[in-house]
Structure formats: structure tokens, C-alpha cells
Amino acid sequence: MPRLLLGLCAALVALAAAGEPLQAPDRDSARNYVLRCMGCHGAEGGGVPPKIPSLRRSLPLFASLPEGREYLMRVPGASNSALSDAQLAGVLNYLAQRYADERTAARLAPFSAQEVAAKRRPALSDVASARRAVLARLAESGVTLAEDY
Numbered sequence: 001m002p003r004l005l006l007g008l009c010a011a012l013v014a015l016a017a018a019g020e021p022l023q024a025p026d027r028d029s030a031r032n033y034v035l036r037c038m039g040c041h042g043a044e045g046g047g048v049p050p051k052i053p054s055l056r057r058s059l060p061l062f063a064s065l066p067e068g069r070e071y072l073m074r075v076p077g078a079s080n081s082a083l084s085d086a087q088l089a090g091v092l093n094y095l096a097q098r099y100a101d102e103r104t105a106a107r108l109a110p111f112s113a114q115e116v117a118a119k120r121r122p123a124l125s126d127v128a129s130a131r132r133a134v135l136a137r138l139a140e141s142g143v144t145l146a147e148d149y
């Protein structure tokens with residue numbers, strides 16, 4: 001058992017040394033949001049109606065469904081951003097934590113670099129229909145969200 005723990009520690013140290021954090025710390029994610037997303041989505045995530053969606057309600061809700069998570073990772077602004085997979089996971093987690101109510105926050109699984117790497121590409125070519133499909137799934141559980149931004 002101790003040997004296993006030592007092995008684990010060594011692996012973690014090796015990862016850290018390779019400059020690959022398991023998950024970017026929140027401070028970095030807040031900064032990445034400012035650098036890569038805020039210009040369009042705004043300092044408070046409120047978007048610019050009617051062109052740019054607010055992330056405040058949709059993001060934590062979408063993060064609670066598999067198809068919603070894929071949508072969040074594949075929406076062009078996220079998918080095509082210069083952020084690495086780990087950094088994009090960090091920004092999505094940062095936003096989900098920031099905007100989820102307590103009940104939603106408690107059941108949200110964090111995004112990982114692995115999940116982002118597997119799902120991020122290709123970027124959605126038809127955002128509107130992908131979004132409608134997620135809204136329909138949410139509606140099944142009694143949650144409604146407006147189709148327009």
C-alpha cells in the first residue's frame with residue numbers, strides 16, 4: 001500500500017514537472033475567461049442580447065446533461081478558442097461554479113481535460129439546432145430556457 005502511494009506521488013510530481021496541471025487553478029481560469037471570453041460574453045457573463053448569449057443560466061444547466069456538456073465544449077467560441085483542453089475545462093468549471101445555484105452545483109460533475117479533448121471537436125456547425133435539442137432534453141425534466149438570447 002505505501003509503495004502504491006509512493007508511486008502515485010511520483011506520478012503526480014512527474015506530471016507537475018511536465019507542466020501539465022491536472023486542472024488549472026481557479027485564478028488561471030478566471031484570467032483565461034477575461035482573456036478569451038469576456039470580450040464577447042461580458043465581465044458578468046451576461047452576453048449582449050440579442051446576439052451573444054448570457055452564460056449565467058444556460059451554462060450550469062447545460063453542464064448537468066451529457067448532450068449539454070458536449071454542446072458547451074463544441075460551441076465555436078469555446079471549441080475554437082486558443083485555450084488548451086485543460087484550460088477550457090478550467091474555464092467551464094469556473095463558470096459553472098460561478099453561476100450554478102446550490103442545488104445544481106452539488107450535482108455537477110467537473111469537466112476534465114480528458115473529457116474536453118474527447119468532445120471538443122469538431123466545432124458545431126449548426127449551433128441553433130444543437131441548442132434546441134439540449135433545450136428539449138431540459139424541458140423533459142421540467143426546466144425551460146428561452147430559445148433566443
Ligand code: HEC
Nearest residue numbers: 036037040051052053058072075076077078081091127131
Ligand atoms: C467573438 C465573440 C465570442 C468569444 C470570444 C466567445 N464567444 Fe461564446 N458565443 C459567442 C456567440 C455569438 C455565441 C452564440 C452561438 C454562436 O453563434 O456561436 C456564443 C455561445 C456560447 C455558448 C453557448 C451559450 C448558450 O446559452 O447557448 C457558450 C457556453 C460559450 N459561448 C462559451 C464561450 C467561452 C467559454 C468562451 C471563451 C473560451 C467564448 N464563448 C468566447 C461569441 C463569443
